[in-house]
Amino acid sequence: MRQGKLSGLLPIGVFLILFIGSGILFQNFYAMPAIVAFLIALAVALIQNPKKSLNDKLRVVTQSMGDENVMTMCLIFILAGAFSGAVQAAGGVESTVNFGLSIMPPSIAVAGIFIIACFISVAMGTSVGTIAALTPIAVGVGDKTGFSMAMCIGAVVCGAMFGDNLSMISDTTIAATKTQGCEMKDKFKENFWIVLPAAIVTIILFLLLAGKSDYNIVGDLDYNLFRIIPYLVVLIGALIGFNVFVVLLLGTLCSILVGVLSGTIPFASIFTVIASGTDGKGGIMSMYDITAISIVVAGIIGLVKENGGIDYILSLIKKRVKTNKGAQLGIAALSSLVDISTANNTIAIVMAGPIAKDISEEFDIEPKRTAALLDIFTSVWQGIIPYGAQLLYASAGAAAVGIAITPMEIIPYLFYPILMGVCGILAILFSKSTRSNKN
Template structure:
């Protein structure tokens, strides 16, 4: 541990305080936590950050802002976001989402429908890289199953949200996985392995719990689901390729071409439709990309002005062990997510500080990345004003608060995350090449 950390300047954290006041304050006052756009709030925060250090020229501060926003890790993250958006859009346009959902539903026995929906949601969100997209795809089907079987709608919806958060937390093309891995400097596949070992018990317990809770419901939805297996293959190819360690740029670029070829071969897409799908997918990521740039610039200015040093000193002065450091990182990203209702923003915001703490306490980057993703995901899946529950509640017509008691997986994920810190699970050993093996 570095004992010479500067005490820093707490006033340098004012930009993030301004952001939270604007974003959370407007949500409390209006009852709508999306009334204040996150991008607008961060733009105002960046203006506040530029007001510090009046002795420095404005051009100098803008140079710091731009260099921080243009950090190589951030730029690489942006390109990955754009490619991930394009792949998801092309795969959806050629019917991959519908086929994946229907294939999964076709093989499930009636008395395991709800547990099966959790598994389906997990697979789809791992494949698509988006929890909200998974919920939007599955919620209407879940509502129909609930109506025909008598299973409580909130229970079915909770299973879908849980599955969506499982996959979103692990997917190779999820913006949260990408952000967590890039900010901590580890490979996607390595973070996946560590993260998977931590949350697997939560997933297994959730499946068992859902199966037991719905064992008395024997009715079938009585519906035939049509699908084309070839349209599921691009998702499988991306998942397998990622696990095999294929370069993420090659993986996503190849996935886009593969999905496009499948779409044109099956007649679901023509060349014009493919181009429009790629464009639309990238356009859907533009706001996130701009936001990441602004956050990078603001964090850079706060660090230059001593804000990061203050936080580091504040947290580390209360940390006496490696486990304490891991809990500090978990608490940091949790608080940011609860305030912003966006796990990607929480990871991007907390990531640089988490990396500093991890380096001081020799925490493996993959463990840090997993902590960031797990603790932001579990809270994101449980807050009633988050996009996931808002989307689910809107589709099925029940209160978001009513769904919370059935969010078994996010709750168990939180427990597993805490347990992994307390018991030091999984144990990681470094090889001579400075890579690690999971034991």
């Protein structure tokens, strides 16, 4: 391993200072768009190491940006956006939610919301989309039953993070598997058995807290089973191991067909909903930011690695980690810290992924285990931090229907993200050391 240099990490430090500093200064962690902070960090990386010419540095940057895994990841982001825009326009979200609530026994109201959120987030691959779809319904359940509004919304966030972590069309899964070079289905199996106990205990906790109360949902719960088909196509196709490109294309085509036949998507609007959703902000357009960020981050990481930053982290971890399990704990800590700092689990995975890959190769950890750890521990913190998009969207969704709930009020009910972290640590401590298959 080359001699590492702390100075090689300067671009990452600059990004964190800018991003966190602007959030504290303006009391808004989205005051500075992440892409702006990353571009400044890239400029800093290009200024470093004056012994190398600018052309040489740009060559490193563009080679890293054009990496096969990075480009594949970006293409999948775009296809995931197309499916999201089409399926929402087709009315699949509303029908899926109403169907679940229509058949739900009265004794499992809040636990049922968690389960529905799990299903939708796995099918949609987006936690924010799930929260946006279900928060108004969760508020309605709380209003009509007397349950804590924060608890009902907490159940939505818990379920949303379940799918964000596990869904094979989630951008976090895409980023984790592509940065580690493993198959999505292998990561899913590795990940699923780690977090399953957390989901089961979460259901039990919600049943204990709210299961003894009766409720009677009043309102329109009309649903159309025909509109649920796109979700089933994506979910089943992903679980049986279809290529993610095939899954997303089938889901998008199925959504368009269902929308046109059911009258929710005018024939003339087919391409519009794919490109920008029903509100002009969804669809493929909603993936522009994360696609651009992924490319820029890849370039930054390329220079960070070239300037010895990653080798410095590796040597630092190596001094403190002597075992395979210790290295896994190091990856968990690394991904956690980056997510807390960036408030975006996909960005955190994109940033930490190359470093985690080097650690896993150094300590002989299977790529599927590393991908699972990255996704689990970034999702843990993304589902808890009050300045993350998930809790901010949950709070805003409640406000949209006239209920004031702050992110801090929801945090005590975020059982699943907390338990997911506990299960992740236990899986590392009490499982046999994972070994990659090396020749």
